[in-house]
Amino acid sequence: QKEVEQNSGPLSVPEGAIASLNCTYSDRGSQSFFWYRQYSGKSPELIMFIYSNGDKEDGRFTAQLNKASQYVSLLIRDSQPSDSATYLCAVNARITGGGNKLTFGTGTQLKVEL
């Protein structure tokens, strides 16, 4: 079983629609969860993180976490062509001695069509 699982897509949505990206993880002890966006040929950049069950909103983005179901999702409202990218789900485990061990999924490619 993959540690962090995502549908690779591509997920195609029309401009202005809601894009829903999903992620499941296997480690029940995971404490923090991240969504990174990666444009083609660029490095990943953080767009949302969430620690607690429920929803967390930031502008057009909403992260949702359900620890009982080991499920985290990202909703993008009013999708724009500039949102077209690969979205990486990541789960954090602290390392003894310091630092973080982020385990990433393979990413979901989102295409927002005009």
Place this chain on the structure above:
Amino acid sequence: ETGVTQTPRHLVMGMTNKKSLKCEQHLGHNAMYWYKQSAKKPLELMFVYNFKEQTENNSVPSRFSPECPNSSHLFLHLHTLQPEDSALYLCASSQRSSVQNTGELFFGEGSRLTVL
């Protein structure tokens, strides 16, 4: 300069060559990382350094040799690589403090490595 910078951005090397990747962070962070990104695969953590000390080696082959002389610089020394090592190598940094640490990683633009 700001953020995390990596050099070179592109590198082509033969299997018998020795080369190094360099990473520098200007964010005042304490932890630095090497990740490998291959097509259709998740980002793979290779090494973690915290205050110059290695805290994670994710079973990486010895042909990859990291070096962290201080909290701002990280190197990845490469020798006798294989064609399957061709990938994008990403450096990242983060803040270690247990109070401030969100776990967020700040990535460099990556070094695209091709092994012939």
